Amino acid sequence: MIYLNNASTSYPKPDSVIQAVNNILLQVPINYGRSGINRGDKNIVNDTRELIKKFFNAGDNYHCVMNSGSTESLNFAIKGLDLENANVVISATEHNSVIRPLKYLEKLGKISLDIVECDNTGFVKPEKIENAIKENTKLICINHSSNVTGTIQDAEAITELAHRNSILVLIDGSQSSGNINIDLDKINADIFCFTGHKSLYGIPGTGGIIFKKSIPLTPFKHGGTGTKGYLTEQPEDFPIKYESGTMNIPGIYALETGIKWIFDIGLENIINKKKELINYTYNELSKIENVIFYYNKEKSSGSLLSFNFNGIAPEEINYILANSFDISVRSGIHCAPLIHKYLGSENGGTLRISPSYFTTYDEIDIFLNSIKKIVKSL
Numbered sequence: 260m261i262y263l264n265n266a267s268t269s270y271p272k273p274d275s276v277i278q279a280v281n282n283i284l285l286q287v288p289i290n291y292g293r294s295g296i297n298r299g300d301k302n303i304v305n306d307t308r309e310l311i312k313k314f315f316n317a318g319d320n321y322h323c324v325m326n327s328g329s330t331e332s333l334n335f336a337i338k339g340l341d342l343e344n345a346n347v348v349i350s351a352t353e354h355n356s357v358i359r360p361l362k363y364l365e366k367l368g369k370i371s372l373d374i375v376e377c378d379n380t381g382f383v384k385p386e387k388i389e390n391a392i393k394e395n396t397k398l399i400c401i402n403h404s405s406n407v408t409g410t411i412q413d414a415e416a417i418t419e420l421a422h423r424n425s426i427l428v429l430i431d432g433s434q435s436s437g438n439i440n441i442d443l444d445k446i447n448a449d450i451f452c453f454t455g456h457k458s459l460y461g462i463p464g465t466g467g468i469i470f471k472k473s474i475p476l477t478p479f480k481h482g483g484t485g486t487k488g489y490l491t492e493q494p495e496d497f498p499i500k501y502e503s504g505t506m507n508i509p510g511i512y513a514l515e516t517g518i519k520w521i522f523d524i525g526l527e528n529i530i531n532k533k534k535e536l537i538n539y540t541y542n543e544l545s546k547i548e549n550v551i552f553y554y555n556k557e558k559s560s561g562s563l564l565s566f567n568f569n570g571i572a573p574e575e576i577n578y579i580l581a582n583s584f585d586i587s588v589r590s591g592i593h594c595a596p597l598i599h600k601y602l603g604s605e606n607g608g609t610l611r612i613s614p615s616y617f618t619t620y621d622e623i624d625i626f627l628n629s630i631k632k633i634v635k636s637l
């Protein structure tokens with residue numbers, strides 16, 4: 260199998276990540292506050308929290324909460340803010356994990372929702388966001404790097420214009436984390452959601468949310484925290500206020516190990532390797548007749564490439580790649596239903612390839628030759 264679907268979830272995982280999960284599952288379970296077992300000075304959850312803050316350059320004014328990933332984090336932010344009677348502005352590039360919780364609140368009559376258009380590569384002009392702001396706008400949501408086109412938004416300009424208008428910004432960092440260098444202090448981000456299983460090389464069901472300590476977020480999970488067990492109400496202390504239930508320690512350990520692996524290899528080296536692979540793929544695909552790209556080289560993270568062939572359904576190519584050539588890519592809407600109107604890909608979405616640091620040029624060449632054969636035969 261040639262795996263070119265790392266924007267969905269990364270594969271393979273670094274050996275150190277596999278070993279970390281394996282080792283931790285072979286040990287007596289750690290459950291902080293419950294079992295009395297700890298491994299010397301090491302508290303895996305807190306160590307990972309600190310490593311994540313270092314990775315994203317989130318200073319002392321930020322909290323980092325660990326959870327099951329971006330979907331949980333985005334729901335937590337959207338439902339944990341007081342948005343009663345507020346207007347929320349989102350971009351057309353958002354993922355359903357932002358759109359659906361907001362549509363849910365809109366249906367309940369709690370919020371109004373405005374969608375800002377993007378260009379035909381998924382870039383959203385900050386001034387268009389500013390023009391959409393209403394008197395009661397309380398929140399702007401932005402997909403930092405589109406999972407359909409890879410286009411990176413100008414997060415710093417968006418937070419600047421939002422703060423000028425006393426509005427908070429929620430950044431979905433699912434596709435930017437590990438694919439671009441992120442400096443949350445510089446962006447002055449309010450709330451940033453990330454996932455562990457994509458380009459942070461962790462495993463599914465991990466990730467978290469980083470938010471300014473000054474932002475009051477109401478937890479939507481209440482329950483056991485392993486501390487202050489005599490209290491019948493949720494403790495107010497951070498982080499336990501937000502981290503109820505038995506935590507996914509093997510997953511968090513995998514995430515810590517994945518990020519350490521990135522530090523070892525060097526984020527720039529990982530980014531450049533993927534960029535080179537995408538660039539090569541783009542140049543080679545350009546030689547095939549009737550190819551359509553949804554790509555802005557200057558603004559792309561360089562971690563994925565979306566394209567189509569005129570008159571051929573992306574799903575059909577995906578099916579043949581998987582079943583006749585043993586190559587895994589992704590086709591369709593990619594859980595981002597609003598962007599396709601602006602890309603001109605409403606009818607069937609796009610084909611998307613997303614290599615990893617581990618992808619080789621030989622694998623890309625096999626993919627390219629297979630595509631050529633398929634396009635010729637259809």
Ligand SMILES: Cc1ncc(COP(=O)(O)O)c(C=O)c1O
Nearest residue numbers: 328329330354356406431433454
């Ligand atoms: C842009 C974007 N947002 C959110 C998500 C959801 O992430 P998770 O799998 O961590 O819930 C994804 C994953 O596909 C994504 O690409």
